[in-house]
Amino acid sequence: MNGFDLALLKNDLIENPTARCACALVLDASSSMDGAPINELNAGVAQFINELRGDDFASYAVEVGIFTFGNDVREAVPFTPAYQIRDCAPLRAIGGTPMGEAVELAIERLAQRKADYKKAGVSYYQPWLVLMSDGAPTDDWQAAAKRLRKLAEERKVTVLAVGIGEGAALEILGQFSTRPAKLLPGMKFREFFQWLSQSMERVSQSTPGTGVSLASTDSWECI
């Protein structure tokens, strides 16, 4: 064998777009979160994005969308690759807890994002939806819970419901998912979002046929 210069192939290689993993954060910004909880939540979200940006692969692969429910339901950050998220305005705690409406909005946006991926020929991982609240919904949440749970049962989305503090309605939150809601005690937002960023990094770097083993939740979960 001789005379074949592999270096000549480098410019021939195809740059496929990085497979994407959408992560929807559906966050409680109701008045009960006012003060230290919303501040810690803001710090946790900022840390989450920074940690994703610190990972070469996940910063391109993980697309974060932030939805809040408080005085109204808002799409605070449309799905955006972590490396492109520059300024994420701090959340303000005000108003009620229209959780059902926020979940419906997040489901719609996730569906739209998946359609965008398909249209662009970009492969994608099973998206995640993280629902966090310190209380109980104040709107008609049952239909949204049923819809999201069905998607989770069909393995179209991974749903993680997290109750913030002892006042969280864990039983209701659990109805949005196929797995029981987890309790985040003592405002361990940083620990939680560190775990979440590590989990998203693992998902975004998983390969076909590879079961994704997530990091232990011991650092933040109250059992």
Added chain:
Amino acid sequence: MARTTPKGGARVVKRKTRATQNSVSALTNVVASEAKDLVASVPADTPSNETIPEPTEETLSSVLPLLSYGTWLAADSAVVGAAHLRTSPPKPCQDAALADTGKRALAILADGAGSAAVSHIGATAVVAGVRRLCRTLESDLATALDTESEPAGLAETIAHRIVAHAKGILDDLAEMHMRGSEDFRCTLLVWLYGRQRALWLKVGDGALVAEKNGECQCIGPVGKGEFANQTCFIGPRLDESQWAWGEIDATQLSGLAAMSDGAAERLVASDASRVSPAIGKLLRGAAAAQVGRREIFNLLAEADFWHGTSGDDKSLALIARALPPRNVAGYGQHF
């Protein structure tokens, strides 16, 4: 100096004679030293009573390129992915690739499931076992792929036999190692060349590429599920709807390649709409005996080429042949 046909010389002379008849001018891409090696390697059982002149370097250089017309050459390799080295202990390479040009040119590749404990054993056994099966089925393969009119349903039967055999190999391994056959599960990609048709078979992801009329294209379905880390495998849960097979016309077929999804990340578009020009160059290199296992290994192991990919195992098996230029008399009749 004239002498009786030397051992193995007859085949060279016949090619030379045909080349002369076809008025083919010298096309030299094989050096004389390699040419001598090739002459030495030609089987000694070729009957002939011709008296021919001792080949000189000049005659060899004009003749030997023609030896490779229609002759399939093979190259294959599998390389552990960087992601497998990040775990402790590191995972072994779970890909197995084999290209062979013995009785029948073929390429077989299997990619063990990342989450299966001993899928590297399954992948290796499936590749070896499928090759063995193809050797056993040679008479059926000849009927199905070498004849102008294929008996109805024969190729389909062969495809089903291959998948059933691969499943059986994993079942046997499971029994031998006293664990579930899921632990051995792997994808399977197969190319079987025939003079009239080439058969392909695809279970799971990865890519099959055919080079025809000088152009490469992906063959078969993409093989992934809805999500990027979903695919199907040879294993107990595989059903009919999850795998595919087919045939392509072998006229002007000059290269066949099978690659795992890790290699496909840079060698084909993720929607299978495009094939990297690198594949065509590798196939032409293989056909000219310039690309072999070492070159494939070097390509797959070169970190610079794979920066930004998932770090999965990478494997590639290819077979290639040189075809005569289009202006040669009789062109297309035999190729």
